[in-house]
Amino acid sequence: MVLLGKVALGIAGTAIAGIGLICSEGMIEVNVVEKQPEAHHVYVLAPAMLVPIATHFIPSSKLGHASAEIKPWMPTIRAALEQLRAVEDVTLVEVREPGQHVVVAKSGGSVVVDVTDKDDVVHVSAPIRAIESTVEQVAATSAETQD
Amino acid sequence: MRKGIRAIGVCGVLALTMSNLAGPAMAAAAPTERYLHVKVDNASKGESVNVNLPLSMAAAILPTVNKGSLHNGHVTIGEADFNGVDVRAILDAIRNAPDNEFVTVKEKDQDVRVAKSNGNLIVHVLDKTKDGEKVDVTVPMKVVDALFSTTKDNELDVAAAIRALSDAGDAVLVTVQDATEHVRIWIDSHSSSE
Numbered sequence: 001m002v003l004l005g006k007v008a009l010g011i012a013g014t015a016i017a018g019i020g021l022i023c024s025e026g027m028i029e030v031n032v033v034e035k036q037p038e039a040h041h042v043y044v045l046a047p048a049m050l051v052p053i054a055t056h057f058i059p060s061s062k063l064g065h066a067s068a069e070i071k072p073w074m075p076t077i078r079a080a081l082e083q084l085r086a087v088e089d090v091t092l093v094e095v096r097e098p099g100q101h102v103v104v105a106k107s108g109g110s111v112v113v114d115v116t117d118k119d120d121v122v123h124v125s126a127p128i129r130a131i132e133s134t135v136e137q138v139a140a141t142s143a144e145t146q147d
Numbered sequence: 148m149r150k151g152i153r154a155i156g157v158c159g160v161l162a163l164t165m166s167n168l169a170g171p172a173m174a175a176a177a178p179t180e181r182y183l184h185v186k187v188d189n190a191s192k193g194e195s196v197n198v199n200l201p202l203s204m205a206a207a208i209l210p211t212v213n214k215g216s217l218h219n220g221h222v223t224i225g226e227a228d229f230n231g232v233d234v235r236a237i238l239d240a241i242r243n244a245p246d247n248e249f250v251t252v253k254e255k256d257q258d259v260r261v262a263k264s265n266g267n268l269i270v271h272v273l274d275k276t277k278d279g280e281k282v283d284v285t286v287p288m289k290v291v292d293a294l295f296s297t298t299k300d301n302e303l304d305v306a307a308a309i310r311a312l313s314d315a316g317d318a319v320l321v322t323v324q325d326a327t328e329h330v331r332i333w334i335d336s337h338s339s340s341e
Contacts, residue, residue, distance in 0.1 A: 075211040076208055076211040076212055078211075079207045079208050079210075079211045080204065080207070080208050082207070083201065083203055083204040083207045083208070084204065086203070087180055087201040087203065087204060088180060088338060089338070090182070090199055090201060090338040090339075091197070091199055091338070091339060092198065092199060092200065093196075093197070093198050093199075094195075094196070094197040095194075095195070095196050095197075096193075096194065096195045096196075097192065097193065097194040097195075098192075098193045098194075
């Protein structure tokens with residue numbers, strides 16, 4: 001009985017540690033609400049750590065063009081993301097025009113994009129660390145492809 | 148067992164006390180972030196654009212960009228853009244001169260004024276033909292000096308100018324106003340443009 005308890009505790013501990021590890025880079029949140037009569041609502045909340053892992057499984061031929069484009073800009077992207085992580089929360093860009101409102105902000109370690117127009121309300125939030133890992137992954141894919 | 152719990156409690160209280168003491172001290176030591184704000188309002192179209200860029204971010208990004216005429220934070224300018232004018236000599240003269248109005252041009256359709264005041268280089272342009280467009284540019288002399296601090300005559304050190312802007316006080320750098328549109332570029336320590 002005690003042995004079973006210990007095994008159960010071990011499994012539970014491993015599961016909690018696994019969940020903690022997967023969620024350690026934060027969560028990516030995508031929320032799309034259509035305003036039309038037959039409104040669709042899409043809501044996705046996924047561990048950010050899965051994105052760079054998923055990127056690893058995309059065939060390098062599919063990522064070749066994107067990675068070739070992104071590679072020369074890697075020093076700039078790294079510098080931008082590093083600084084973005086360091087600065088306090090800030091609204092980087094806000095555009096308002098009749099029927100449309102776009103906000104790009106840094107909020108709590110994430111880059112948040114909110115778009116509201118006459119048809120949709122879109123909210124995307126991605127942790128900066130996850131963006132960094134994904135971009136690095138894409139750039140690395142390029143190197144592997146070219147080698 | 149009790150001793151152990153007591154020791155954990157004491158450690159917790161100590162940790163809380165240390166974090167409370169260290170928090171304000173660290174906050175006081177951290178330099179205040181400066182922001183470059185750009186605000187464009189078009190009243191006739193009901194449009195507005197706000198950009199708030201941390202200067203530390205701009206200073207970190209600029210040296211990494213190597214594209215076109217921008218390299219390592221320096222912008223290369225063709226000889227033709229200076230039209231043979233020795234800009235550095237003119238700036239030296241302005242720097243050493245007392246506050247004054249250096250250029251005043253009044254034409255039928257345009258007024259231009261260039262002056263130095265309180266350590267700032269000021270340019271006013273009033274275009275009387277185009278919806279009465281009015282442009283005011285105020286640049287701290289330190290920033291102008293930083294901009295021309297490169298050893299090459301045909302280069303501007305934009306990264307140095309950004310660093311100089313970080314050290315400058317709150318300032319409105321550019322305003323452009325015409326019948327429909329208002330553009331404002333300024334620097335302060337607020338993360339929002341309100």
